[in-house]
Amino acid sequence: MKLNPVKITVQPTFGSAAVPPVANAKVNTYRVTSETKDGYDVELVRSGDAPATGDLVVDGAHEKVGIAVDFLREVLGRNSIDGKGGVVDALVGVTHTWAAFGGGQMLLGAPEPGFKSATESLDVIGHELMHGVDEATVSLTYENESGALSESYGDVFGEAIEQWHEDRAGFGTVEGARRADWVGGEDATTTAPFINSLRNPADAAGAAGAQPAHMRDYVTMVEDNGGVHVNVGIPNKAAFEAAQVLGTEQVAKIWYDALEHRLTSTSGFSDAARATIASAAALYPGEQTSAAVRDAWASVGIQP
Numbered sequence: 001m002k003l004n005p006v007k008i009t010v011q012p013t014f015g016s017a018a019v020p021p022v023a024n025a026k027v028n029t030y031r032v033t034s035e036t037k038d039g040y041d042v043e044l045v046r047s048g049d050a051p052a053t054g055d056l057v058v059d060g061a062h063e064k065v066g067i068a069v070d071f072l073r074e075v076l077g078r079n080s081i082d083g084k085g086g087v088v089d090a091l092v093g094v095t096h097t098w099a100a101f102g103g104g105q106m107l108l109g110a111p112e113p114g115f116k117s118a119t120e121s122l123d124v125i126g127h128e129l130m131h132g133v134d135e136a137t138v139s140l141t142y143e144n145e146s147g148a149l150s151e152s153y154g155d156v157f158g159e160a161i162e163q164w165h166e167d168r169a170g171f172g173t174v175e176g177a178r179r180a181d182w183v184g185g186e187d188a189t190t191t192a193p194f195i196n197s198l199r200n201p202a203d204a205a206g207a208a209g210a211q212p213a214h215m216r217d218y219v220t221m222v223e224d225n226g227g228v229h230v231n232v233g234i235p236n237k238a239a240f241e242a243a244q245v246l247g248t249e250q251v252a253k254i255w256y257d258a259l260e261h262r263l264t265s266t267s268g269f270s271d272a273a274r275a276t277i278a279s280a281a282a283l284y285p286g287e288q289t290s291a292a293v294r295d296a297w298a299s300v301g302i303q304p
């Protein structure tokens with residue numbers, strides 16, 4: 001998959017740390033004006049509640065990042081990426097990536113062959129924003145199983161944010177989870193129908209190719225940080241299966257609780273199974289919910 005192939009660190013020429021936190025975290029969107037040896041020079045093009053600029057790239061970035069930040073607050077009770085209400089910086093016109101999160105910033109580049117601007121795609125923006133939440137919490141090591149988990153958090157929450165925004169009534173229901181697309185990047189691709197599929201990971205059309213959907217098909221490889229965009233299909237499928245039984249809202253809350261409270265930077269798939277089962281039991285008393293999570297992981301060959 002094409003999203004965030006590398007962790008990128010940009011030395012900003014401005015400092016969001018200098019901006020005091022606000023109750024409802026706001027988004028500042030900047031346009032890159034020139035590249036410097038340390039990063040980028042930028043201009044502020046839309047801030048907070050300012051009206052649309054009419055520039056589709058600027059407005060697409062600003063509004064979609066805003067939706068994702070609203071999701072963090074309203075669904076997960078998390079105040080911004082850093083959990084402290086910090087302003088979220090989005091940069092458009094970045095030259096070295098299509099879409100990534102790095103150095104505390106959302107980085108959005110130009111269209112590429114086969115891809116429109118990522119600013120057209122809420123699930124892609126949600127995916128990248130979740131890398132920011134991962135960085136601010138567990139900071140999953142970006143290789144092998146822990147790296148694939150980081151990718152999966154991006155994919156699962158990209159879909160959850162999209163479902164919450166597009167089908168609010170269905171978000172908390174099993175019916176909603178069943179009718180959701182569960183494919184990533186469908187609004188940003190021009191040749192393939194989507195980048196990846198949580199429902200059928202083998203259908204992935206991203207750069208990394210088909211993804212496994214079961215631990216017996218785990219791919220051991222050196223490239224792609226140990227196949228983080230390949231083996232992501234396994235935890236993605238587990239989350240998808242859990243949502244078919246519990247609805248997407250519960251899965252989002254359970255997976256987030258595990259990230260916030262139970263995972264460590266070196267956690268693998270079994271750890272994630274154990275953590276999400278424990279989070280399910282903590283958030284939803286009774287056996288049913290945690291059993292559904294356990295069954296979902298078992299269906300992809302992962303035992304806690």
Ligand SMILES: [Ca+2]
Binds near residue numbers: 123159181186
């Ligand atoms: Ca989608």
Ligand SMILES: [Zn+2]
Binds near residue numbers: 005131151
């Ligand atoms: Zn990613």
